[in-house]
Amino acid sequence: MAYFTTSDGKRLYYEDTGTGQPLLCLAGLTRNCRDFSFLAPHLSDLRMIAMDYRGRGKSDFDANYMNYNILREAQDAVELLDHLGLGKVALLGTSRGGLIAMALATSHPDRLAGVILNDVGPVIELDGIAKIMGYVGNRPTSKTYDDAAHALGVMMEPQFPGVSLDIWRQQVENQYTQTDSGLDLRYDPTLRNALIEQAANTPAPDLWPMFDALHDIPTGVIRGANSDLLRTATVQEMRARHPKLISTEVPDRGHVPFLNELQSLDLIHQILDAT
Template identity: 65%
Template structure:
């Protein structure tokens, strides 16, 4: 994978494929560029960029875990755009990636053409935060990718009914690396410490002003119908704050849709057609 060096000296990796309108895909909290492999077969006419945040995927771990934060990761995005000599880009942001996109809309709106949020909004349900803290930074009990795939299928079946074991095999390989002593996380376990300290610092910030910064941009929201992070009530309120918001719910999906679903592709295309 190609790479660039951030202003504080970390080597971050990214991918650049296809041609057409530029679309930057930003992954979830513990995930990496690989998760967009479900979407890329449907990306005709798009120049798709993905990046591994600091401490994720093939990018360098940060020796200071406190830099695993949305503001620093938003700055990394701007530095990637500068490296690529891209004045503006649309963002497809999954979960954490959506928070980064909203932050950029507030602080650097001139660099954005459009934003699509994948199962995230200005209200993060507390139950989802608890679920995330149950696993983040912890090695899985499974010791092989095959075991991890079946564990994922069993754990996620209530929110993702009917998803094939082959899909979960791919997801397991995106999340873990098989070694001689078990599975290794494809991210820095110190991310857990960063989150713990951020949670302990006080109540979460009001994210509605960040979402309202999207009002001048074509904006879409994809919600998994079974999501525990983005509620149906929050999505309805988002429509009240953004009159031109394009959205869809994806049946039989929780947090987060894979982005290969017809409803997801439709939202992405409708938003990008507006630029």
Template identity: 60%
Template structure:
């Protein structure tokens, strides 16, 4: 476990475990390094590094919430690599982390040995964006983590059928904490919502397909939850058509996002790792 300071003075947390070729894990929008707890035991023989973005997990909140953006977070990832003396990494990017991976493939391709995209692509379904905006920046209504786990199981019952309550309890603790006076707090800066709103009105959006196309010369795997509301089947098929060498896996009984310890997820990750040896 460690910390480092970015070039603009924000202290970021990271975990660094194991030995071997380095794998850098980047989580989703409001998530943190704990999200990779389920896949980490399956990555024996590799050095697994997980970074908490600025304003998430155990990293400091940024003075300027508008720095909560993909380009700055990608720069933070490069600065962490430089801090650790790593020239190249295999990058596993879940959702937001996958967008950062595509941005790095476009701007810093020499730093990537391989990429795994977890339930993300160059087009993001509007229904998924609406769902995200419904919760970002809002503390849960539940009184404790047990109630939160039950709520998560209920809300995600259709997208994640059969997931035991114990898994949702773990996920609840990754995402929230119990406040001393009661209720649950966010494990991220609530101003992330302000950043999203501000960036949405900041002009024309980047062409994500241009960023995705930069992965053509980098070994890449793409994982999709069969019930995902963020990565549509149509987009997933377009990704395969534009990147014929793309390793793909669809995870049944999973929405956004797969936990990455499912057999299909592990199969895609292992195939990608084999290509990078």
């Protein structure tokens, strides 16, 4: 297992596999390196680098939960690249990871060879936020992976019709850990406190300037056709502001696509080829 230490002393876990073109993979809000387990078999010719943000997965929790914010996590990503001796890389960001990518476009554009945004953009729909806040920080009620997989499949069926129980089983194993008392979170539950207090203390930021900073960087956006977080209208505005933006929509997927879909893989390769 590989770790690096941040400038403020946190020990963060990362995975670094393969020897080809480097691709930095940044996961969703509550997720970890396992977020890319469905994608990895399709990119065996690349050097895939993924990290557990502070407070997630195998990384240190932060006693000051207000450090669970996009700017600090963006700085951690830069420090990982420095640790690995990498200058400019392509970046694939799922949800929260895409917001971090946009933050890096404003603060460290010289580190980005290309960016792929997985079901996220400069406008985040309130319905999607409400759904996320409905579970963040809450320990699952299911006691076993099988029960959790069934419950997740039922909940996600409207957005992800036809997805097999085996896929949902893998997803819950990625998200939860088994304990003697049942399933538990693979992240610090005080992440919920951070989100609530940040929302209460800070007006919702205008994210369009962060997206506009990607103007000269090869950029693609993947949208789940059933997404409740990223609207089609937002993607259209993104295309208007970034004329070279590549976009695709994945049918029968909500927030977020697994990235092993043909549409997702095609866009990922297009951006990698452009870097």
